[in-house]
Amino acid sequence: MSNATTTLQAIIFDVDGTLADTEEFHRQAFNEAFAEHGINWHWSPEEYTELLTTSGGRERIRAYAEAHLLPRPDNVTLRELALKLHTHKSAIYRDKLVNGHIGLRPGVLRLLQEARQAGLHIALATSSSTFNVETLLLHALDRPLRDYFETVVTSDTVVDKKPSPAVYQFTLAELGLAPDECIVIEDTASGNRAARAAGLKTVITTHRFTRHHDFSGASLVLDQLGAPDDAFEVQAGNSHGASYVDLRLLDALLTGTMDPLADSWPDEPIVMAK
Template identity: 45%
Template sequence: MTELKAFIFDVDGTLAETERDAHRVAFNDTFAENKLDWDWSIELYGELLAVTGGKERMKFYLERYRPDFPRPDDLDGFVAELHKQKTAHYTNLLVQHPIPLRPGVRRLLEEARREGIRLAIATTTTPQNVTCLLENSLAPESLDWFEVIAAGNAVPAKKPAPDIYHYALDKLELPAENCIAFEDSQNGIRSALAANLSTLITVSDYTRKEDFSGALLVLNHLGEPDQPFTVLAGEAGEANYVDLAMLRRLHNR
């Protein structure tokens, strides 16, 4: 029996539903501020999420949807500046209108802390975005709950490459078999599984129809005692919300 010692969480879509009404809005505000005739609808943004990383997503958008757009001489610099402005819009939005955590997230994090389970984050979003979400949606001091914040450009290759999870595991000084990853997307589970991590999926607004082959369990959310989860794939036994006891059973079966 392998001891479960740490949880590693993705952020966007996993801790909170930030994509549609926060990241997408921040991108569009940035485009408008720069007088760009780009508008990312809810449907289009779902397609763009196949590409991880905001800068990479903008470049993909130009290649796929806007071949007519005149490229500046320094495209990388242009995109990097837009992304910097987008991060400012995003963090301002979260300060003014905090996005609620998904069901069960706060409860599970608090239980993990009480029981000595170590916590880490592995995400493609920027460190500023992580900090802002945690401080405004979880608790002002909650950044300190996580031993490792693996975010943004900590590694060169973003999900679905496993690099960000390898980085988090190295910082935790733990092998993958002592950890569980929490994800919401196909790119996320591909990244985690490639790092040999057992992975629990809670599908998000944009990822419900994606392929989660290899997951420990696929749920609509982590659940609460008065708000049971729905199992979409896998076997949860008698449980109707995710807690440490359930995760230990999953980890060792």
């Protein structure tokens, strides 16, 4: 895509909940790992919605244990327990990806294809592990998706988890681009805050676990990326008549022809149409 017609040079995607609706697989894997280790923890969908405000599986386990003062096996530190549980949980999650053959969220493949055809850079920036990401990219469709992404930055590359901007700052450095040349697709409040702290504009695609998050500062909040025959639902922001996310809309958001959300979020929760 030529600089003569647009400033958009790259799209940076989050992974879990953004590329694919993986969060329910993660929730189930956590609960199975707890049960197999004889720990009487069970994260309901409602609890997991709150837990997703903490990025990183090990961090989520530690935060939950600390908040609830839950017992743990003797002579095992909380850090050791979290690592052990998360390692087992990740193996269960990857098995679910392989056996469940999860698909991409609506509009993702279309946008990837449009971006690659236009010559844009495409990157992933996630708090997930490289192994989990590679497994998802291998099994999300009938053919591997890895070749779409020029840059993949994971928790194995950048230790600080979202909402730290580190993963996005590192991704920008890898791409050799400035924040005003890129736009981010995210799904959580922590991801939105991380990207915004790195100076990046964001488009949010929510799901059952994040639709009530605070997305202050995002340029647009939607239920999905949409398609020509499957319009997105605008939850906040102004799509200026667009019904699906394409490169023209992303460039318009990036160049400021569409107003970003105000710094305050609506008092009433956003309810998606059924």
